[in-house]
Amino acid sequence: MSVNLEKLQRLRRQAGHSSSVSPSAPLAPAHDPLPALRRLLGIRERSHPAAPARARDRALPGEEIAPGLLQLEQILPFDGIWPHVDGAFARTGALPTQGMLFFDTETTGLSGGTGTRAFMVGASDFVPGGLRVRQLLITHLAAEPAMLRTFAGWLAEDTRLVSYNGRCYDAPLLATRYRLARQGTPLAGIEHLDLLFPTRRRYRGVWENCRLATIERRALGIVREDDLPGSEAPGAWLQYLRGGDAGLLRRVLQHNFQDVVTLAHLLLHLAQPASGGTDMQPPFARGTP
Template sequence: MDLAGKLSLYGKPGKPSGPAATGHDQDKSGESVRAGLELSQPSVLTFSGLEFSEISPDLYFRREVYEDLQLGDARLSELLVQPMQFLDDLLPVDSQPATPAMIHRNEVLFLDTETTGLGRGPGNFPFLYGLAWISEQGLIFEQYFLNGPGAEESFHQILRDLVSRFSAICSYNGKSFDIPLIRNRFILLGERFRAPPVHLDLFHFWRSVGGGMRKKLRNRSSEVGKKKGFKQKNMEEEVLAFYREDDLPGSEVPQVYFDFRKYGRNDRMHLVMKHNEWDLQGLALLFLKAIGIVNEQRDQVSLYRSGIARMFLRHGRSQESLEILQDITAKPSDEGYLEELLYGDRLLLGLLLKKAKRYEEADLIFEGLFRKYRCMQSCIELSRYKELRCRDLSQALSIAREGLDLLEFRGVEAKDRYYQDLIRRTRRLENRLHGTQSEANAAQRKR
């Protein structure tokens, strides 16, 4: 899809101009394949009011269209009016050679599965697929329930057709679990799963951006011992302020499915469906939040901007990372921007300035870190700068000795890497100074 086509997505704010602009009929994705699979006498499965229609033997389907949606403080209609909702800033610069440029939010397929186990091997069967995408109608949500492995072949036709219509997949930890599992299931049937060239795994994004926030929580006395992770439910609570009520724990999902298959018990199956539906709803809103945070990072708190800087650095965008770090460390005024995080950001900034060959600026950073925090990495960098750039061996040796004395006072072990580095550095500088002095004395005697 060319640039003009992508830009045509922007009609009125929050109202993308329609399915034709994205190269696929978004509101009817998979419908053509489903029509070819329809049974002459389809049955219906109902789980506490959730109705699934049979579209192929043992394959059941339901669809919901959310014109608006609110989870906690996050509202779909408000998030959709953000300008320039492309996800390029969330991806590495060189993610893949075939990666299309300017991927719009409407070209993203959200995916989540519910399975019979936790592994990715052939014994783990994904019996429920949740799929969603954003269109001019809102959020389109579809669920496919496979009442046994016999439904896989029919469903794979639908999944192949649907996935081919999108430029990217968005998941939560799907790179490590869902996608490898789906590929393995395709291989078992002698097929190949062709995923879009771009896969945005929000687990990695929020772990990066939320790192500073997590440190803040760990330092609150009320949070001691809770050890929150970066599961999707954790991020829904922190980012969306959404707390699931009566949600079925993921660990119980396999047993509920087994009870349904073996004993016909369906009293808890609706909880599995709702759990998957919440996963897709939360995934879509966390995705839109991620785009907004990156696109408007200058308006974000320093905690988030610190995480964005690190994400940009991992994605090969070191200059943008450097600029963000310079900005947030120059005047750290945010409440909750911890001293520990400020220290880490300044050290990273110094290393980036050094990499950019802006040695004098880096030297000022390292000098401040060594004097204020007694940072050994900064001590070594400072000594190295004095030796190699300033050609001041005496000053370089003095700084190295100061760091060595400090480590010995702390009682560090002899195998400590900073201690070993400073031992070697002081000996080498002493030898160089001794050699220089000897040469100077010899020259003096010749006179």
């Protein structure tokens, strides 16, 4: 212990000598003597364990039907399904509900073109017992061909596609992805009813716009809760691909789910006679993916 005291005294004398240096001399870099003193006295540094990293939420619903491809499916109770509906709103005759496939995509952008891809496809159709809702989600880029093949398997000879602006956007985009994947174009020749156009004919100038969210609220009485805007869907998917949390992507699934449920209700709504912009609201079935 006396040896350590002598060393401490020597350090103090050196510290006092350095303090007498002329003010005009350059100052030495600041130095903390405490670590050296602890080492001289044999005092060990107390280590503090690093805080554990927050576990990331990567959970997504659905069944993996191919590597990187998730499928979700459920049947919702749905009242008021008729074998045919009045097609006067679409300037056609009676429309059979059997074979109607309501569909919507979530994509990496709104500009279209070969650089834009669909990372999610949702569809609904009338089946015994209600409205069947199916969704496909790819969790890495290599799963896109499997998603396209699966969606093609949902199409039959009597399929009639029903969408909201899908004839101008969703269908051409999917056709491009099928060509790039060298799978042909299964959408070619399939009848396509785009509900955007009859909705505009009925409600343009009645309400502020004819966006689907506006029509839902005004005509169907549907108010979405905690809905993620479609413009944020690409960022949510890319965040997940880069290893981020899945919370926002689950909200994209919910947004897409509601879109294809709303399309079925909108069809029945438009098939009813107009009554001054306040048509009778059809029953609404709500569910979660």
